[in-house]
Amino acid sequence: MDQIIRPLLKENRLHGDTMLPLGVYENQYMPGGKGFDCHWHEETEFLLVLEGEVLFQVDTEYFTVKAGEAVFIDGGDIHAALDVLGDTPCRMTAIVFDAGWLESGSFDAVQKDYISPLLERKKTFPRRILPASGWEKGLLIHLHTIIHAYHKKQPGFEIRIKALLMLMLGELSGEEGRACDRSEALHSDATRVDRLKTVIVYMHNHYHRAIRLRELADQIPMSEGQFNRFFKSMTRSTPIEYLNAYRIRKAGEYLSASDKKISAIAMDVGFDNLSYFIKVFRQTMRCTPSEFRKKHGLRPEQSG
Template sequence: MDRTSQRLLKEDRVHGDVMFPLAAYWIELPAGTPVLDTHWHEEAEFFMLLEGEILFQVDTDYFPLKAGEAVFIESGDIHAAYVSNDSPCKFCALVFHPDLLASAQYDTIQQTSILPLQEKRQSFPRHIRPGIPWQKELLIHLERMMEVYANKMSGFEVFIKGSLLIMLSLIAAEGRSVNHSQSDGADTTKINRLKKIILYIQDNYREPIRTRDLSELVPMSEGQFCRFFKAMTRKTPVDYINSYRIRQAADLLQQSERKISDIALEVGFDNASYFIKVFRKAMKCSPSEFRKGLGQAAGPGQLHP
């Protein structure tokens, strides 16, 4: 990841707090509901699929993910998940800042395990599967951490940090860790172009956004840009913009009693009827049903944890 692009495509949510920068999320989605829109965050993430089957994307890599498998997402990696069959989907995401594991002083653990993880030189495999014995151990630790986090038992923070350190010890054996510190130049160019586009969308979603405006940022012809954007996100620019606006609207619906028509205007829709139509398609319920908690969709969390 190009560190000069820190805000690009960046998720706004705070995971945990300064004292313990870690949070876990459980999301359950009915069949056919979108899973995760393209996004990134400074924190690392373990994404564990509990039910269903999906197609997962990390940067420019795509791979099928089955129930009982997990993905490790590096700090700054673009990631998304897509429906791959007509079945419900349930997953848990454990999101943490790598600094959580840092030693108070520079010691052997910091030198041999933490720093290489922070620099992506010695990291977890991207796709973690139970068919490989030592990876199955990683999955068992993940399940225990999520259970402890959910119950918030006394000392759960110590248990989780200790478990993450144990997981680092499991990848210390030769041939287990992965080096993600270097990436293909062409892929880096694509990723940075996408970040530039989505930063613009995030900063301007309240105003009209034309495809031509987005294509000129890269720069590309309008047709070339649309093909590029869909190849990277599996959405058209209009669909992605609408999806981002719906996420903002969902937050406002949960946080205030403002009129639905006012919220539609606030997030960039100039027509309330069209807003309701797009919202219903994305969230499987109307805005008023969502506000009352009557919808089946997972709310704003469905767009990303």
């Protein structure tokens, strides 16, 4: 599925399958635009930037990631690619996997000293992995090798990928100071993230109808002005901008999967004015709903 119509926020998709709980996904985002919106999943993720530069968010941290660098995301962390920087597209590859897949069959030294601390966020990878030191360069090489092995799928690729992830844990534990302890995040930050999750989940459950700002603010609760400032500080967009962007992406799913009238789809995703829906759709997707449907292989809506 095209990257601009992927499901957002709490992902319920299965990455890989029960035999290989790992998926690799490639995406490209245009300069001057946004990457992907705030979301989270229970799985662990490495995100490798292959080209371009992007402003990234993980929970309450914001930082720039460039080509040749990677981001590590612990399971459950909210993350987003907020803005594509510079004049070139940003191309990135995500490796998403269930870290429990690495667990030992018994409580051995590997489980005690490496796997359990990773799962408990006591000895985990740095947020940004830069080619600034030998061990970090080693991690980046391993990520490229994992991506190559996943796409080639030659016999034995599963054990090769698992072995590479274990080697990365070995690199992390090679010297004192490499691993990060995020088991006790600042309480204030954890509270802010939980509040953000609460209100965006509410948006995703009720996007199909009119939602007032007061209704959203009551979910936390905050005053409307306080809530508006809080939401923008966390996502770099207003609540209405975020809600409309989510509605448009849901509309993209419907347009690509059915021949339902565009006016009906606009109503289904919470727009009661067709002209406004088309205006917001064009701003978000850089094309009209009809052009989007045509691009995705379905016939344009028939008039009459």
